[in-house]
Amino acid sequence: MSVSTSATTPVLWLGFGAAILVVILECAYAIILALGLSALETPNDPISDPFFTIMELLIIMMMPTFVILTIAVHTICQSQRRHHALAAIVFVTMLTTITTAVHASILLLSREAAFVDMKHVFSFEWHSVAYVLDVMAWDFFFGFFAIFLGLSFERTGLEWWIRVLLILSGVLALAGLLGASTGNMDIRNIGIVGYVGVFTISSALMASLMWRRLRLA
Template sequence: MRVAMPQLLGSSARRLGIVSASVTVLLSLAYAVPLTAGLMSLPSPDAPIGEPWFAMMEILIIISMPAMVAMMIAIHAWAAPSRKVFAAVGVVFMALTTVVTSSVHFVILTVSHRAELLGQPWLQPALSFRWLSVTYALDILAWDVFFAIAVLSAAVVFSGDRLARCVRLVLIVSGVLARTGLAGIVLDGAHVRNIGIAGYAGVFPVAALLLVIVFHRAGAAPTGALRDESRAVLV
């Protein structure tokens, strides 16, 4: 069986990959500041992160999500033909993550803090960002389910040289940790969900940083999965 020859990454897709991965890294570093400060200020592990840290995190999440989707699209362009289907799954589920979490945080940012709504009996179970609430449950769906599927699907794309294998490993760790955050629902403990936060706020930016290198190298010669697939093999 002859393995299909992959195409080199085009200049537009390469620039998209470099820019989107770089923006993801930079915004993730910025996100780490209020996240760390907010976690350190908690009176107890189960308490929600307070202001102004939470509002800063909401804004950074909303503006970072388009870059993460663009990065997944660049991965799809980079992927070898036989693995583009997995990259496509990654694009779809990262888009779902973006729609759900951006909607959640935009509503919280613009609606939940309005003075005329404070004291309403439905506000706490609907719009507060703590368990149990509708918005918190939707955010868990976005990150611990959709995001985990996205990065685990993208991980399948990468194989071949050392850099590609490193990307694959980091994406797998990010997805597994994000999925582990679901245990917070079963155990009814917000501190358990912090495991999931480590997956997408701590590990995923490392994958994005490695992808900057992958996309930079893709302009000259196939790397990773492209190099692996570029050898026509007769079996």
Template sequence: MPGEKFGKRHRIAGMAASWATSALLVVYGITLILGLISLKSPNDPIADPYFTLMELLIVLIMPIMVLVMAALHYYSSPESSLYSLMALIMMAIAAVITSSVHFVILTVSRHAEMAAMPWTSFLLSFKWPSIAYTLDILAWDWFFALSMLFAAPIFKSGRLEIAVRSLMIVSGLLSLAGLIGVPLADMQIRMIGVIGYAVVTPFLFLFLGIVFKCSMDRTL
């Protein structure tokens, strides 16, 4: 049940942003799968053109995803507003970290001068271990996961809300599980987290958009 502060503009923004996020995540997922299929070795990083497209998609998706969480904050009841605020903050932090990482890689790392530096791979590559890879894991497997888990308690009644709640919990827990790959230095295990934020989320945001769409009827 939406809170009293949730108006028509919030509903439209949340609905449009949720569905846009779902669609872009489907494109991201397809690109990721094609990139993984193209690898000669599971330990190799994804190469162009898939890599560049994925970078651009992340930079595009994150502000829209923050907008979804902002709409969700208005959707939440007064009793749930602390959870929705924390979900919004966690998503905003994730967006800042991952957008910065991917924008730097799209721009700075492409210069010939940078490619010639011996430490460039350690700083800017997505081959473990690297600074960029670590920051991106922090964004998605920690802050994104926390955002999902904080948002889940907002949804309490109705089949659609329960479906969104369940998907948020699954997405958050799988994303957190990806952190196991860090101390083990095994990025194959870390792919569990990718399932959480790249495979589950298109369905999650699709249903969330439907929740926003139906919210004015107050039937959920």
């Protein structure tokens, strides 16, 4: 990425730090998810504590890093691609707003006596309110966020790989919507590959790119 004249070293440091945190938090989430799944007695059982609570906290912690990273990319990308980065900021803001509200509500309200019987609102079972909002956040808004963030990068060198992986991440997330439309939520695992696996790799590459620019600054 050829840094525009308006880009500054502090912005690169901000983006680099955010990208590193995304990688750390996503990897931690993947590990806890794997541990939670391995602890299930049957595949249909929900993930239990402490794994579930840790996963919820990690998701909430990820959201500011997504926003900061996207703003950094918007600042340093070429002016002719800045409209793509601006669209990514809008979509990541929607993702962050919905995700934070949903998972904070689950953590703070779902176990209260007044809400414990409201499974149709807080449970992660299809068609609960929380599950529908989570699908909208991660399969829909994340999908467009990742695609437009990818379009912010050039088609050369390391940027080409970042661009391809981000777009792939977004497409996989959007494909996860097939789970909701068919009622087979196992299909949604396609989306998980996108926003946990592929996005983590692309974030690591974004950190590498910004580190290179910092060394040249």
